[in-house]
Amino acid sequence: MARRRREISIRTQITWLSSGLVLLSIIIGGIFLVENFSSQLEKELGSKALSIARTLAQLEEIQEAVGKPGGWEVIQPLAEKTRLATNVEYIVVLDMDKIRYSHPLQDRIGTKFSGGDEDPAFAEHEYTSPAEGVLGPSIRAFVPIMANEGTKQVGVIVVGILTPTVSKLVHGMRFQLYLSLLAGLVVGVIGSMVLARNIKRAMFNMEPGEIARLLEERVAVFQSIGEGIIAIDRNNKITIINDEARRIVGIYEDVVGKDVGVVIPNTRLPEVSETGAAEYQQEMIINKINILANRIPIKVKTGIVGAVATFQDKTEVREMAEELTGVKKFIEALRVQNHEHLNKLHTIAGLIQLKKYQQVLDYVFAVTEEQQEITGFITKNFTDYSIAGLLLGKYNRAKELKIELDIDKTSKLTTLPRGLDSGAMVVILGNLLENAMDAVEGLEKSRRTIKLHISEDHPGVKIRVKDQGRGIAPEDKGNIFTTGFSTKGTKRGYGLALVKKYVDAVDGSIKLEAQLDFGTQVEIFLPWHG
Known part of the structure; x- marks a missing residue:
């Protein structure tokens, strides 16, 4: 080496x-x-x-x-x-x-x-x-x-x-020359050391390479943060603006060095820089976008040298929160269930008006038997009510979309792996089934089938979701579980990333088998003692 x-x-x-x-x-x-x-x-x-x-x-x-x-x-x-x-x-x-x-x-x-x-x-x-x-x-x-x-x-x-x-x-003047050289060298060395010490102190005792590396790291950090960042100096000139801030406020040209009041009015950064009073979680509108901003003064050795603002699109924050918490999925499940009950009531009301009383009884018994069968199976084999409610909601949602959700009759989950609560399991199952339904929606009837199998044995819990949908392109396989990556448009790509986070938290594993236009199978293993 x-x-x-x-x-x-x-x-x-x-x-x-x-x-x-x-x-x-x-x-x-x-x-x-x-x-x-x-x-x-x-x-x-x-x-x-x-x-x-x-x-x-x-x-x-x-x-x-x-x-x-x-x-x-x-x-x-x-x-x-x-x-x-x-x-x-x-x-x-x-x-x-x-x-x-x-x-x-x-x-x-x-x-x-x-x-x-x-x-x-x-x-x-x-x-x-x-x-x-x-x-x-x-x-x-x-x-x-x-x-x-x-x-x-x-x-x-x-x-x-x-x-x-x-x-x-030179030989005749050697003593004077040597004395001059020595005196000049001593003065030069002492002056150089004093100059070097002052320069090093001004650079916070850092070497040029360390400063360059710190600057590169700072730029990389600013660009990787999912929030917009804008900083100004004491003259209200913009010193930092990252790509997310440019996207939110709609500015794509180089504005570093320009007055923030001219480029982006109403940021209140000059006021914060002048007063030194920080402002947190303040709502404001910039470029017709409702944002949530924090504004903090920048202090160096007790002196204020500028201010920095971090902000997010409030709409995006709310949508992300709904996706991560599963609120939208539960609301959708309730809506589907309500819609399905209304359809059934309309069918029963129509048969009564036609005085088809026997058909009414047969329909009621058939609907009741089917609902009781799936409800009984789920509540018996899945003791956690949150998971049972999720599966029942997804089953009804699939019926409305004319998708067959086939839950293996041997599936069961009576105990959760150590390190995962019911909320984490809801996120894992909900995202896998939701992605499978998105993959088969709109295809021919023979391909609108999703198979779900959940088993618990000695090593741990195994979850397998298989569909015959659109599949995954080879170049996208490595990014499926990456935060922010999605083939369904912007403001997506957090569900599967959260799934991987929960699986990694208990030292589990994910096996992905997919081929473009030939379906996808995801198999997850969660050990009991992760």
């Missing part, structure tokens, strides 16, 4: 980055400083060499001796004396033929000068020129020797001064 790479904390990253920037800045600044110092030093040495050369060029002894046989005997002592006094590397006096009349090395006197940069000096120009010699880099000053009160050039004076290299300058 690959070892997970250890993440570097934001405090360490900021400290290293800031310290590195400070160190880099000091080094770059030091380089520029040394280069600038070297350039200024060369200019100063060049000016010094030029001044010395000008002074020597004005001496009459040199003007008269240069170019004359034996003139070096006069010029050499003057040049050497000046060289030693001014601490320059060399002073060379040349005649117009570039012959040396002075030089620190005696054997070079009388030889020809060949520096390569001396030609302008023989055209009465004075200047400085860098050169690279045996002893290292130098700066040379060239000054023409003008005789006869400056009207005739008789030679050139060359003064050379060695210039220090950058490495020599």
Whole structure:
């Protein structure tokens, strides 16, 4: 297994980055400083060499001796004396033929000068020129020797001064440089640590990765909540609005950053943000929809920074409650039973008006016998009145829809599994039978049959509901017991999800066999001691 790479904390990253920037800045600044110092030093040495050369060029002894046989005997002592006094590397006096009349090395006197940069000096120009010699880099000053009160050039004076290299300058300034680097680094590290600590504190001591993950989790949570959520800041600008809120209020464009009063009037969020008083379970109408809303101020360190509202469509809440509690199914069962009794009374009244008294008696006995048979069977084999009433109601409901509900004669349920009450069993049986009736309703008579079998043995209770209805598409099988999934339209998909919840609560199992257009069979097992 690959070892997970250890993440570097934001405090360490900021400290290293800031310290590195400070160190880099000091080094770059030091380089520029040394280069600038070297350039200024060369200019100063060049000016010094030029001044010395000008002074020597004005001496009459040199003007008269240069170019004359034996003139070096006069010029050499003057040049050497000046060289030693001014601490320059060399002073060379040349005649117009570039012959040396002075030089620190005696054997070079009388030889020809060949520096390569001396030609302008023989055209009465004075200047400085860098050169690279045996002893290292130098700066040379060239000054023409003008005789006869400056009207005739008789030679050139060359003064050379060695210039220090950058490495020599750095070596000479190493103590100051090291001290500057150390001081800058200490200041940079301390400043970086203080900055990193303040930034980390402002981020609630969280790393950037943790903040990003928290933001993603927050967005996912907001979108998964079945309620609408809208939040505003202290300036009444919308900061959060999830998809459910957009659906309820009918807003699908991007409204984050806009004034909530302009986008959704009458939310009362600005008032809650201003007063700091929360409001719970308040009914209001938004976009012609009656909603139930909670409005709460958002507080950070005792200061109010905004407000958030959570709300639901009240109609949807009521419909969901009716579906989950089974109220609608019981009401439907009572309505069916009442309708069936009225039909029977109308039949009896018609036969009496026709004076078919024997047929009246036969009809009454037949109806009574059938009702007593199914009622007796259910009340005998199902001791819980809620379950018995549900089965009787579903039986009558199936008859009205021209559906045959075949309850196996061996079915019985006298004891409920541990962990499930009668209400949970009503939800399980009611949803299974209701879905089966929906699947066969409207089909040909041969397919409008539902078989129900309930048995209780040693391991637990087994419930099997089988129909010959429309079946389930293969791609939908995995979602049948998912909350909110339904093939019958919106605002459905909670019944079977609740069934699975009750079955899972007692460690039961659900087996689903279904094929599109060939019916469905659901088998549920509920252990006695779940």
